[in-house]
Structures are given as structure tokens and as C-alpha cells.
Amino acid sequence: xxxxxxxxxxxxxxxxxxxxxxxxxxxxxxxxxxxxxxxxxxxxxxxxxxxxxxxxxxxxxxxxxxxxxxxxxxxxxxxxxxxxxxxxxxxxxxxxxxxxxxxxxxxxxxxxxxxxxxxxxxxxxxxxxxxxxxxxxxxxxxxxxxxxxxxxxxxxxxxxxxxxxxxxxxxxxxxxxxxxxxxxxxxxxxxxxxxxxxxxxxxxxxxxxxxxxxxxxxxxxxxxxxxxxxxxxxxxxxxxxxxxxxxxxxxxxxxxxxxxxxxxxxxxxxxxxxxxxxxxxxxxxxxxxxxxxxx
Numbered sequence: 001x002x003x004x005x006x007x008x009x010x011x012x013x014x015x016x017x018x019x020x021x022x023x024x025x026x027x028x029x030x031x032x033x034x035x036x037x038x039x040x041x042x043x044x045x046x047x048x049x050x051x052x053x054x055x056x057x058x059x060x061x062x063x064x065x066x067x068x069x070x071x072x073x074x075x076x077x078x079x080x081x082x083x084x085x086x087x088x089x090x091x092x093x094x095x096x097x098x099x100x101x102x103x104x105x106x107x108x109x110x111x112x113x114x115x116x117x118x119x120x121x122x123x124x125x126x127x128x129x130x131x132x133x134x135x136x137x138x139x140x141x142x143x144x145x146x147x148x149x150x151x152x153x154x155x156x157x158x159x160x161x162x163x164x165x166x167x168x169x170x171x172x173x174x175x176x177x178x179x180x181x182x183x184x185x186x187x188x189x190x191x192x193x194x195x196x197x198x199x200x201x202x203x204x205x206x207x208x209x210x211x212x213x214x215x216x217x218x219x220x221x222x223x224x225x226x227x228x229x230x231x232x233x234x235x236x237x238x239x240x241x242x243x244x245x246x247x248x249x250x251x252x253x254x255x256x257x258x259x260x261x262x263x264x265x266x267x268x269x270x271x272x273x274x275x276x277x278x279x280x281x282x283x284x285x286x287x288x289x290x291x292x293x294x295x
Contacts, residue, residue, distance in 0.1 A: 004290035007081075009064060033080060067100050069148075103127070111244040111285055113140070121138065122239070136240070153233070157175075205219060
């Protein structure tokens with residue numbers, strides 16, 4: 001058995017994954033908002049899972065950030081993790097080796113292994129959620145790069161900004177106009193609230209569009225176009241076989257199907273053969289990918 005842990009901003013999910021890809025057990029707990037408490041929660045989760053499956057397991061963890069060559073967490077929007085040697089501290093607590101990777105990379109690994117990207121040579125996994133991230137898997141291997149930022153398309157500027165989009169909202173990373181500030185769930189909801197004075201969830205906005213609410217219809221159309229622009233820039237650089245959409249915003253009705261034909265307007269190619277698809281494993285993809293960090 002392999003244990004996979006998804007260390008999210010609001011919840012920590014743990015599973016035991018069998019060799020055939022079936023999930024033997026699953027436990028979820030709330031994420032503490034401090035570093036030491038997060039360490040203790042992960043260690044407790046591993047103990048509980050091993051008690052259920054009654055055998056020692058390898059441990060892989062997906063985190064909302066990256067690990068520097070020095071072993072410290074960086075770029076985590078769960079900011080209490082930044083600057084800490086998370087892997088080292090967990091290995092000390094659990095008395096075994098632990099493998100950590102960015103949660104978007106874990107999502108991409110899962111979908112490339114036995115999900116919507118299975119069988120493809122190059123898979124770009126996209127997270128459209130509280131933040132916007134991504135991971136690149138080539139021939140079954142996840143690319144990280146010397147800076148550990150491979151796939152971080154969400155912190156590039158939104159391509160081909162229109163005059164009313166420029167220079168874009170301020171991002172927590174310190175820049176303006178990042179893709180994340182346009183395509184994340186909170187960004188989508190903030191824009192709707194700014195235009196209407198009404199606060200709604202992304203799902204509620206999507207539900208309003210079929211009823212003919214003009215702002216909801218316009219925002220969904222614009223979201224698809226922005227996503228197409230952003231994905232076209234990825235295709236122009238790495239030319240993946242498959243782009244797999246994940247995260248809460250991937251649940252917008254027919255998102256993958258509606259974005260696919262829009263790519264031709266922006267990709268530097270007469271034909272766009274890259275397929276845009278919705279994920280197969282849903283919310284489980286990240287935690288499954290963490291478990292698959294161990295062969």
C-alpha cells in the first residue's frame with residue numbers, strides 16, 4: 001500500500017492506494033493554520049490510515065507550493081508552510097523517507113498514470129481552483145526544473161489582454177495581471193460581485209447563465225476565452241498531447257468542450273491537435289498522484 005496525502009488550504013486528505021489503483025481507505029481532516037499543527041495532523045493521519053490497512057506504507061505528499069533544492073517550502077499560498085523544511089520534519093516524525101511534490105504536479109501524475117491523460121506522451125495537468133497551477137508529465141515522468149516551477153503557468157500574465165483587462169488585478173505573488181487573478185474561482189466570483197453588487201459562488205453564476213442572466217452569460221463566455229488564450233500560450237511552448245482540466249472551476253458546464261474550438265484562434269498552428277479534457281478522478285486526483293510518487 002502507498003499512502004497519499006493532499007495538504008490543502010482547508011483540508012488534509014489521506015488515502016491508502018493499492019497497486020491496482022483502488023483506494024483502500026480515505027480520511028479527511030481540517031487543515032490547521034500553523035506549521036507545527038500541520039505536521040502533527042499529517043503524522044496522525046498516517047498513523048490512522050496504517051492502523052486501518054494494518055501494514056506499513058510509503059508516504060507521498062502533495063503540497064500547495066514547491067520544495068527548493070535546500071529542502072524548504074516556497075510559493076505556498078498556505079503561507080505558514082513557507083520557509084520550513086517540511087520533508088525533513090515529516091521524515092523525523094514518521095521515521096521513514098517521505099516524498100513531497102507540488103499538488104498540481106500530483107494531479108498531473110495521477111491523470112497521466114490512469115486518468116484522462118492515460119496513454120499520452122505529454123500531459124499538461126491544469127488546476128483551476130482557489131489558485132491556478134499546473135504540472136507537466138512527459139513519458140510518465142513529472143518535470144520540475146531547477147527552480148521547481150515547471151508548469152506554474154498561473155503566474156504568467158494573461159495573454160493578449162484587452163484594454164479593459166490591462167494591467168489586471170494585483171496577485172499575492174507581487175505581480176499584476178497573473179492568469180490566476182482572472183481564472184481562479186475567487187477571481188471569477190470577485191468579478192461578478194464587482195459588476196453586479198451581488199455575491200455568488202461560481203456554481204451559482206454558472207446556474208444563472210441558462211436562465212438568461214446577461215452578466216452570467218457574458219462572464220462564462222469571457223472565462224472560456226481567457227482560458228483559451230492562456231492554454232494557447234502553453235501549447236505554443238510545450239505542445240502537449242492532452243490538457244487535463246481539474247479544480248473546482250473545471251466543473252463549469254461543458255468547459256473543456258467549449259474551450260477546445262477557441263484554441264485555433266490563438267495557437268501558432270494551422271491545426272490544433274491537442275485535446276482539452278476534463279479530469280477522470282475528480283477531487284481524488286491530487287491525493288492519488290501523491291501516492292504514485294512511490295513506484
